[in-house]
Amino acid sequence: MKTMKGPAIFLAQFAGDKAPFNSLKAMAEWAASLGYKGVQIPSWDGRLFDLEKAASSKTYCSEVAGICHDAGVEITELSTHLQGQLIAVHPAFDAAFDAFAPKKLHGNPKARQKWAVDQMKKAAKASRNLGLDASVSFTGALAWPFLYPWPPRSPGLIETAFDELAKRWKPILDAYDKVGVDVGYELHPGEDVMDGVTFEMFLERLDNHPRCQINYDPSHFVLQQLDYVEFIDFYHERICAFHVKDAEFNPTGKQGVYSGFQSWVKRAGRFRSLGDGQVDFGAVFSKLAEYDYDSWAVLEWECALKHPEQGAAEGAPFIAAHIIRVTEHAFDDFAGGTMDVKANKKALGI
Numbered sequence: 639m640k641t642m643k644g645p646a647i648f649l650a651q652f653a654g655d656k657a658p659f660n661s662l663k664a665m666a667e668w669a670a671s672l673g674y675k676g677v678q679i680p681s682w683d684g685r686l687f688d689l690e691k692a693a694s695s696k697t698y699c700s701e702v703a704g705i706c707h708d709a710g711v712e713i714t715e716l717s718t719h720l721q722g723q724l725i726a727v728h729p730a731f732d733a734a735f736d737a738f739a740p741k742k743l744h745g746n747p748k749a750r751q752k753w754a755v756d757q758m759k760k761a762a763k764a765s766r767n768l769g770l771d772a773s774v775s776f777t778g779a780l781a782w783p784f785l786y787p788w789p790p791r792s793p794g795l796i797e798t799a800f801d802e803l804a805k806r807w808k809p810i811l812d813a814y815d816k817v818g819v820d821v822g823y824e825l826h827p828g829e830d831v832m833d834g835v836t837f838e839m840f841l842e843r844l845d846n847h848p849r850c851q852i853n854y855d856p857s858h859f860v861l862q863q864l865d866y867v868e869f870i871d872f873y874h875e876r877i878c879a880f881h882v883k884d885a886e887f888n889p890t891g892k893q894g895v896y897s898g899f900q901s902w903v904k905r906a907g908r909f910r911s912l913g914d915g916q917v918d919f920g921a922v923f924s925k926l927a928e929y930d931y932d933s934w935a936v937l938e939w940e941c942a943l944k945h946p947e948q949g950a951a952e953g954a955p956f957i958a959a960h961i962i963r964v965t966e967h968a969f970d971d972f973a974g975g976t977m978d979v980k981a982n983k984k985a986l987g988i
Contacts, residue, residue, distance in 0.1 A: 639964035642926060644935035645957035646714045647882065652946055653683050653937050662686040662702065673954035676714040677706060677938050678774070681761050687751035689716075689757065690765035695826040713768055714934040715879055718761045719824065720773040724754035725806050726778030726830070736875045751894040755806075759813045771931065772815075772878040774822045774853040777803060777831040777840065798944075804829055804843035807850075814849045822853035822879035834866055834872055841876075842888060846927060847856040855925075855938065856917045857885035861907035864894040865897060874929035881938040882957055884915030902942040909940040911949040919960050927962040929946030 647669050658664035662679070665686065681689045687844070691698045706713055706877050720738040727735050727747060736744040743750040758775070765773050781799035784791050814821055825832050829839045837852065844850050854877045859866035870877065887907045892898065899907035923935075937953040939946055 640930040640932035641964050642931050642935050642961055643955045644961055645674050646934045646936040648676045648678040648936050648938045650661055650680035653686060663705050666711050667899045670710035672951055674711060676712045676934050678714045679716055681716045689764055690759055690836050696767045703768060714936055715770060716761055716765050716773045721757040722775035723778050724750055726780050726803050728780050730783050750765050757774060758810045762814045762982060764818050765819045772820040772822055777823050777829045779830040781830045783885050800839050800843055811847045811849045820849050820851040820878045822851045824855055825851040827859050834869060839970035852876045853879040853881060855881035855883055856922055857883040857909055860885040860887050861971045867925055870925040879933060880935050882909045882915050883934050883938045884912050884917045886910055886915040908942045911941040911944040912953050921958045923962055927964055951979050
């Protein structure tokens with residue numbers, strides 16, 4: 639059996655223009671001071687990381703790894719959530735998602751997608767240059783506006799969307815395969831790949847591509863009312879990364895899963911800091927330990943109420959307390975003995 643690594647923290651939600659959140663060195667030192675052992679780096683944030691340079695320079699990657707090592711943390715994965723989102727964008731969301739790309743690409747969806755593909759492939763090279771075996775991302779979405787089948791969807795509409803999604807991702811995944819890096823997709827509302835069924839639809843069209851993996855995050859499943867523990871039973875072989883994030887779902891007589899277009903504070907389903915929501919992390923960590931998950935447990939902080947710095951401070955000890963140091967032997971080994979075939983047959987009366 640294997641023990642997972644952690645605690646670690648995803649830096650994206652904490653990065654800013656003021657110290658200590660405006661440089662990788664300062665953020666790594668801040669994370670280490672809170673008890674984190676790893677950091678997940680948002681590859682799009684130039685204040686922390688230069689993806690272009692990382693894809694082409696092993697020297698730069700050694701410097702980045704050295705900065706983290708000197709601070710007392712390791713790099714867990716590179717995140718390409720924003721670039722992955724732009725691999726597939728329905729026209730209804732063009733204006734909103736332009737913000738994820740350079741200004742010169744705004745209003746030009748084809749150029750934006752081409753840029754995103756290039757970014758993803760550079761992230762594959764950068765991950766390998768950093769000695770990482772996995773990354774985390776989004777799939778993007780073409781079918782999301784048609785989630786609820788009213789008016790009735792045209793026959794073949796969803797199938798066509800998933801065919802196209804797989805077509806766009808196949809060459810990217812091949813590039814990751816070439817350098818030996820997995821892509822762990824975060825199954826997330828707003829992406830076409832949001833749950834187990836849609837992941838299977840995507841994976842089937844990719845011919846079970848070995849680099850098509852999962853960044854497991856139970857919080858999104860709470861908001862969908864999906865059994866997030868049994869999910870691990872179904873897909874543990876594809877889980878390569880783990881976002882530790884809490885959430886709660888409190889339906890009322892006025893709102894449920896869709897939450898009536900309310901702000902995050904007023905939604906029936908909302909993200910919370912670790913321990914403040916409804917995720918049964920004891921069950922989650924136990925189930926992952928059962929299946930020998932040995933990669934990182936990474937805090938992704940998103941809370942509608944709590945200050946991020948309080949959430950970060952509380953996150954490290956919370957994760958550390960839940961990581962199970964797996965046993966090397968069964969608890970009743972002391973009462974066992976060596977196998978005796980004759981004695982076993984005698985005990986069975988045969």
